[in-house]
Amino acid sequence: MNAKKRRRLYFAAALIGAGAVLAVAIVYQLGNNVLYFYSPSDIVAKHVEPGIAFRIGGLVEKASVHHGAGADVRFVVTDGARAVPVNFEGVLPALFREGQGVVATGALDGSGTFNASEVLAKHDEKYMPPELVAALKRQGRWKEGE
Amino acid sequence: MLGELGQLALCFALGLSLVMAVAGLLGARSGAPNELARSIASASTMGMMVFVVLAFGALLAAFVASDFSIAAVANNSHTLKPLIYKITGVWGNHEGSMLLWVLVLSLYAGAVAALGRGGPRLTSAALGVQGLLAAAFILFILFTSNPFLRLDPAPFEGAGLNPLLQDPGLAIHPPMLYAGYVGLSASFSYAAAALIVGEAGWARAARPFMLIAWIALTCGIALGSWWAYYELGWGGFWFWDPVENASLMPWLIATALLHSALATEKSGAFRTWTLLLAIGGFSLSLIGTFLVRSGVLSSVHAFASDPTRGFFIMVLILVAIGGALGLFAWRAPTLQGGASFETVSRESALLLNNVFLVGACAAVFVGTLYPLALDAMTGQKISVGPPYYALTFAPIFLALLLLVPFGPKLGWRRGDLKASFHALLPALGVAGVAVMAVLAIASPRFITGMLAFAVAGWLIGASILDFLRRKGARASAFAAALAHAGLGVTLMGVAGTTLWRSEALDVVGPGETMRVGPYTLRFDGVTQVQGPNFQATQAQLALMDGGRVVTVLRPEKRVYPAEGQETADTAIRTTGLRDLYLALGDDRGNGRWTVRAYVSPLAPFIWLGALVMAAGGFLSLWGRLRVKLRAPSPAAQPAE
Numbered sequence: 001m002n003a004k005k006r007r008r009l010y011f012a013a014a015l016i017g018a019g020a021v022l023a024v025a026i027v028y029q030l031g032n033n034v035l036y037f038y039s040p041s042d043i044v045a046k047h048v049e050p051g052i053a054f055r056i057g058g059l060v061e062k063a064s065v066h067h068g069a070g071a072d073v074r075f076v077v078t079d080g081a082r083a084v085p086v087n088f089e090g091v092l093p094a095l096f097r098e099g100q101g102v103v104a105t106g107a108l109d110g111s112g113t114f115n116a117s118e119v120l121a122k123h124d125e126k127y128m129p130p131e132l133v134a135a136l137k138r139q140g141r142w143k144e145g146e
Numbered sequence: 147m148l149g150e151l152g153q154l155a156l157c158f159a160l161g162l163s164l165v166m167a168v169a170g171l172l173g174a175r176s177g178a179p180n181e182l183a184r185s186i187a188s189a190s191t192m193g194m195m196v197f198v199v200l201a202f203g204a205l206l207a208a209f210v211a212s213d214f215s216i217a218a219v220a221n222n223s224h225t226l227k228p229l230i231y232k233i234t235g236v237w238g239n240h241e242g243s244m245l246l247w248v249l250v251l252s253l254y255a256g257a258v259a260a261l262g263r264g265g266p267r268l269t270s271a272a273l274g275v276q277g278l279l280a281a282a283f284i285l286f287i288l289f290t291s292n293p294f295l296r297l298d299p300a301p302f303e304g305a306g307l308n309p310l311l312q313d314p315g316l317a318i319h320p321p322m323l324y325a326g327y328v329g330l331s332a333s334f335s336y337a338a339a340a341l342i343v344g345e346a347g348w349a350r351a352a353r354p355f356m357l358i359a360w361i362a363l364t365c366g367i368a369l370g371s372w373w374a375y376y377e378l379g380w381g382g383f384w385f386w387d388p389v390e391n392a393s394l395m396p397w398l399i400a401t402a403l404l405h406s407a408l409a410t411e412k413s414g415a416f417r418t419w420t421l422l423l424a425i426g427g428f429s430l431s432l433i434g435t436f437l438v439r440s441g442v443l444s445s446v447h448a449f450a451s452d453p454t455r456g457f458f459i460m461v462l463i464l465v466a467i468g469g470a471l472g473l474f475a476w477r478a479p480t481l482q483g484g485a486s487f488e489t490v491s492r493e494s495a496l497l498l499n500n501v502f503l504v505g506a507c508a509a510v511f512v513g514t515l516y517p518l519a520l521d522a523m524t525g526q527k528i529s530v531g532p533p534y535y536a537l538t539f540a541p542i543f544l545a546l547l548l549l550v551p552f553g554p555k556l557g558w559r560r561g562d563l564k565a566s567f568h569a570l571l572p573a574l575g576v577a578g579v580a581v582m583a584v585l586a587i588a589s590p591r592f593i594t595g596m597l598a599f600a601v602a603g604w605l606i607g608a609s610i611l612d613f614l615r616r617k618g619a620r621a622s623a624f625a626a627a628l629a630h631a632g633l634g635v636t637l638m639g640v641a642g643t644t645l646w647r648s649e650a651l652d653v654v655g656p657g658e659t660m661r662v663g664p665y666t667l668r669f670d671g672v673t674q675v676q677g678p679n680f681q682a683t684q685a686q687l688a689l690m691d692g693g694r695v696v697t698v699l700r701p702e703k704r705v706y707p708a709e710g711q712e713t714a715d716t717a718i719r720t721t722g723l724r725d726l727y728l729a730l731g732d733d734r735g736n737g738r739w740t741v742r743a744y745v746s747p748l749a750p751f752i753w754l755g756a757l758v759m760a761a762g763g764f765l766s767l768w769g770r771l772r773v774k775l776r777a778p779s780p781a782a783q784p785a786e
Contacts, residue, residue, distance in 0.1 A: 007489045015501060022505045026512050026538050033534035034517070037527035055529060071651045071731070071740050090651060091379070091731035091742045094703065094712040105531075134527070 152204030170274025264351030326363025392434030551608030576607025622769020629762025636755025642748025663745030
């Protein structure tokens with residue numbers, strides 16, 4: 001009977017140990033794998049280092065979209081105060097427009113250009129990502145009902 | 147007229163749900179005088195269900211008739227929309243989808259009243275709790291999201307429905323998902339009722355509802371993922387989007403609940419734990435509803451947001467979860483203690499299953515809610531992407547799958563690990579064959595790929611062994627084996643698609659070719675095509691075999707004038723083992739277009755596996771219902 005109890009104790013201890021390992025792994029991975037959201041002004045204010053992945057959000061500057069020879073495309077993201085050039089190789093989303101909101105995931109290179117691996121535009125006319133709305137509001141570029 | 151009718155029906159339903167709550171809870175007490183209360187609870191449940199069906203029918207009729215004097219119709223429909231999208235437009239908006247939620251809730255309540263097999267006090271208390279939930283959600287609809295609000299003057303034309311939602315896959319995705327989400331309310335109500343009444347047999351009574359909810363949730367999630375795959379044009383099937391996570395979390399807990407409840411039912415183990423899972427599963431459904439409906443998330447699912455709605459749902463969640471947990475803390479200690487079992491036993495295996503499933507759910511929960519918490523506390527905007535889930539969720543789930551085959555091999559109370567392992571040796575052989583196949587066919591050779599296929603082979607092999615061992619048994623005996631085999635099939639699909647996908651992104655002019663994986667495609671230009679309510683630019687890409695055209699694929703870009711929006715529609719050709727997937731990109735002038743192409747090995751397996759899992763659930767459900775229809779005999783116990 002005693003041996004049985006001891007075995008159960010080991011079993012419970014193993015479970016608790018596994019839970020602890022899991023909790024540590026979750027917290028550790030969370031620390032390493034979050035993407036921050038910055039507007040062009042944030043990038044300057046917070047001295048974002050090249051090579052660190054993050055998401056950038058703002059408006060696509062008018063007349064800034066240029067296609068290269070292949071599927072690469074360059075455009076400028078602005079929040080009214082600051083502007084950041086963006087490089088992207090891929091298909092732009094259907095609702096990507098000059099003068100409209102955009103969110104891109106990627107990292108800065110040494111020259112201050114943002115190399116995007118993914119570009120998201122508004123899902124539809126009514127909807128904009130909340131982070132983007134907040135960033136535009138900070139720069140006074142957000143009009144209700146836009 | 148329809149608006150007033152719907153509104154009135156909803157008010158009646160509210161009144162009856164309050165009657166349900168009071169009579170149901172009174173009927174939970176023992177004694178003959180309470181029999182009347184039980185009858186009233188049962189009758190008012192049926193009445194409530196009828197009135198909610200009426201209200202939903204009224205909204206449906208208003209959408210079909212394009213009655214633009216109703217705001218929800220005017221904002222989300224259009225006369226030119228095909229009939230099917232007029233119908234699905236009913237739940238393609240916040241107000242209508244909340245009415246659908248209440249409709250599903252009332253249908254489950256009606257099913258509990260009509261078919262519930264627990265004791266009369268248990269059923270009555272469950273109806274009481276279900277009535278409270280219905281009343282809360284109907285109040286939510288009437289005060290913050292009334293689908294019957296009028297517009298005066300009525301516009302001549304509606305604003306249309308988001309074209310992304312005008313899709314057959316998405317037409318049935320929300321009702322399916324809700325049947326799962328809200329279906330967990332039945333388990334929740336039964337668990338709360340068991341705590342109120344002190345009845346231990348609730349798990350058996352609630353099981354059919356658990357199974358239906360789990361099947362619906364499995365299918366709903368699979369449909370959503372399939373839709374994202376073919377509609378969004380990125381070739382992916384799961385994005386760890388918070389809204390996807392909001393549906394995955396209840397599924398993980400519902401899966402844990404199905405297993406834990408089995409142990410409770412068969413051997414009396416984990417009594418309190420099973421109650422907690424039933425409460426937790428529906429709580430996560432409520433949290434999911436809050437996340438999706440309050441507009442705190444960036445997602446296609448977040449309809450126009452309104453802070454009062456978020457606040458109302460938040461209060462509702464706190465009351466429901468807090469109340470249930472309070473009831474649990476107060477009453478659970480009075481329930482009889484669980485039965486004992488050996489360290490090596492079916493119960494231990496189910497316990498491990500639960501630990502891993504809850505652990506996986508915890509990883510998803512933290513990844514989903516941490517950004518929201520950080521934003522609320524510091525204003526810092528972050529997002530948690532796929533790498534986090536690949537390093538937390540994936541290993542936990544893979545470890546779980548590794549252990550799955552042992553469960554059905556171990557005996558209740560006392561199992562023999564060595565004998566089980568010997569019995570499973572042929573499955574190990576199947577795993578070996580799967581790894582060999584990867585080594586022979588796949589390139590490059592990923593360690594993760596071999597691991598995934600080894601686990602998939604192990605799962606499917608063990609299921610085949612189970613089939614052979616039980617040959618000649620009733621169909622329901624194969625439920626677990628089928629569901630577990632489905633996991634293996636999905637795992638192969640996930641591994642194949644994520645590890646061995648090839649991708650090409652080219653700008654092509656007429657007559658030019660592009661290569662992706664083993665395929666050569668010739669671009670034959672674009673044509674304009676007129677759809678019922680859209681104008682499409684359709685590209686022709688000929689799949690070539692030498693100089694011969696095998697088939698022509700036609701990816702499109704559509705413009706919806708009513709909604710003023712564009713969507714991209716992919717073209718997919720599948721061999722069953724491999725998908726060729728094309729999406730049309732930008733017009734680059736001079737007849738040249740950007741085309742994105744993927745070759746996704748085993749992609750169809752992802753959804754095929756989910757179907758197999760759901761089929762396993764159906765077999766189990768069928769076994770239950772059949773046992774109920776026949777005179778119960780000891781031999782008719784379903785041997786899951």
